[in-house]
Amino acid sequence: MLLAPVCAFGQPAGRPANLHFHPAPDGSFAFDTGVLSGTFRREGKSIGLLPVTHNETRLSLATSMGLFGLYRVFANGRRYGTGMWYVPSEARLETDGSVTVVWPAAEDRPFAIRANYRWSAPETLDLSLRVVAVEDLLRFEMFLAAYFGASFTSAKVLVKGGSLMAAEPSNGKWQMFPRDPEAAKLIYDGRWKFPPNPVEWARMPDFDLPLATRSDPETGLTAVILAPKRDCFAIATPEETDSHHSTYLSLFGRDVRRGATARARARLQFVRAPNTALLRSLYRSVASSRSNASR
DSSP states (O other): OOSHHHHHHHSOTTOOOOOOOEEOTTSOEEEEOSSEEEEESGGGOSOOEEEEEETTTOOBOEEEEEEEEEEEEEETTEEOSSOGGGSOOEEEEOTTSOEEEEEOOBTTBOEEEEEEEEEEETTEEEEEEEEEESSOEEEEEEEEEEEEOTTOOEEEEEETTSOEEEOOGGGOSEEEEESSHHHHHHHTSSGGGSSSSOOOOEEOOOEEEEEEEEEOTTTOEEEEEEOOTTTEEEEEEEOTTSTTOEEEEEEEEEEEOTTOEEEEEEEEEEEESOOHHHHHHHHHHHHHSOOOTTO
16 A cells, blocks of 8 residues: 555556666676666765666656765764775675675774665665674764755655654754754764864754655655664754755664674655655554564
């Protein structure tokens, strides 16, 4: 029932879905789900899905470092490097057609990361994360980034009270929607002050569910970015017409003790002009779905 409005808009009649990634000679992985096509880990680099095309409309869905790339990592009052996409990683194709990416621990990174990317439907990408702490990781955060195509100029977040709040320029250049006041303390503990590119986040209302949208106003094609509430403590976005056209999830937001393993999940799903009832049903689906993070 949930997939019907998606496939009617995005997948040509009679075109079979292929939910597998396929390895390419340059170290990347190609995909064509019937709804979406493109490349993951272009030239074998630690970036997200880029390029990505919506097959029916031919809209370009990704720019910059792509969709669902791991970006900032914070813990212990510091930031580890400038972004995980600059850190070498290894990837392998799993028997189910998903791709697992591994960043090993290092002297300057007291954690190992394992990320599994899987197409669960022609319009739906699931990301499962597993972090193993080599040392205590206090107030650990992984900042997940999605950079959309230039036409995706409408950004909204589902806030307390049940409404979708637009990331209007009048709200501030960079906007952060926390889960609750405790989560806001993490955002403003100094982690975003480190150079280069420190960010001054405008404190926005608490989110109702960790769910945000990025839309192309002309076609109504909408990216829904969401995660289980226990896994996500904030949603971030620049004002919606900013050239980044980005949306971010702040994941984990808790201590991970030495030797322990922490897991989190996120989902990227494309639908057309969703109302809040559909969005809530999409959230219930991701909150109840099983994780591949145990790989």
